[in-house]
Amino acid sequence: MSSFGMTREEYENLLGELASRDARCLNPDCDARLSYRASQRGRQALYCDDECRRSTWRRRRSLRASLQAVIESHAMIERPATAQRLRAAEAKLRWLLARYPSDPSAGDEDFDSGQADHPPLSVIFARMDDDWTEEALADAGRFDARMRLKYLNRRERPVPTTPTPEARRRAAIAREQRLEVERLVLAFDT
Numbered sequence: 001m002s003s004f005g006m007t008r009e010e011y012e013n014l015l016g017e018l019a020s021r022d023a024r025c026l027n028p029d030c031d032a033r034l035s036y037r038a039s040q041r042g043r044q045a046l047y048c049d050d051e052c053r054r055s056t057w058r059r060r061r062s063l064r065a066s067l068q069a070v071i072e073s074h075a076m077i078e079r080p081a082t083a084q085r086l087r088a089a090e091a092k093l094r095w096l097l098a099r100y101p102s103d104p105s106a107g108d109e110d111f112d113s114g115q116a117d118h119p120p121l122s123v124i125f126a127r128m129d130d131d132w133t134e135e136a137l138a139d140a141g142r143f144d145a146r147m148r149l150k151y152l153n154r155r156e157r158p159v160p161t162t163p164t165p166e167a168r169r170r171a172a173i174a175r176e177q178r179l180e181v182e183r184l185v186l187a188f189d190t
């Protein structure tokens with residue numbers, strides 16, 4: 001290889017090599033070989049036929065669904081098997097799935113991330129400002145109820161966002177102190 005681009009000879013060699021190349025059907029369970037269409041017309045075949053293409057996606061979808069179910073099972077209180085066996089099943093499913101093409105249109109969802117549980121903004125602001133309004137408390141209550149339901153049979157549960165009476169008292173004191181400091185600063189400035 002030259003340091004930049006290629007020489008005519010290298011290019012001719014590449015052409016010769018490419019001309020004799022074919023490729024396997026993208027279905028991991030299919031051994032068919034496909035030849036590249038040299039003419040510009042029509043799409044290049046990635047599968048030997050439509051049925052092979054469809055069955056590839058069906059199989060991939062079902063493997064992914066199984067993987068998702070196995071991963072979720074880790075988090076259940078009543079696991080269908082020991083954690084070790086679940087991990088073994090997960091590893092094998094990932095091993096099988098590594099052979100499947102990823103869907104360029106649907107993108108590759110990340111299994112482990114799942115749906116994040118974000119508390120409502122009113123709750124986040126109430127925490128930041130140490131100011132639990134009735135509205136923020138109601139939002140926190142609804143959010144906690146939803147999380148209780150979602151995590152009903154999981155091993156780990158998120159910490160409730162609704163503040164305990166003690167936490168509310170501390171928040172009120174902290175807020176009062178901060179306001180007092182702000183008043184002092186203002187008085188000092190004028």
Ligand SMILES: [Zn+2]
Nearest residue numbers: 025030048052
């Ligand atoms: Zn095929």
